[in-house]
Amino acid sequence: MNIKWLAITTLIISIVGTINWGLIGLLNFDLVAFLFGDMSWISRIIYVLVGLCGLYTITFFGNISHSETNA
Numbered sequence: 001m002n003i004k005w006l007a008i009t010t011l012i013i014s015i016v017g018t019i020n021w022g023l024i025g026l027l028n029f030d031l032v033a034f035l036f037g038d039m040s041w042i043s044r045i046i047y048v049l050v051g052l053c054g055l056y057t058i059t060f061f062g063n064i065s066h067s068e069t070n071a
Helices: 004-027 031-036 041-057 059-070
Strands: none
Touching: 004 031, 004 041, 031 041, 041 059
16 A cells, blocks of 8 residues: 555654744744634644644654665
8 A cells, every 4th residue: 555645744744843843942933823823723733733743753763674674
């Protein structure tokens, strides 16, 4: 089963989430809250999606170690 699209999508969402956390840490600016409102239902959905994508990207470590043993 080709799940490359899922991996790419989750990676992009995770990157967006890390950029948002970087902005919070460096500038005390929450881009998601700025765009969609402070803890609105849309903001909550975005935060949950980023969290789920982050959890999914943990599986990339298994893919890396699997590809190294096949090389």
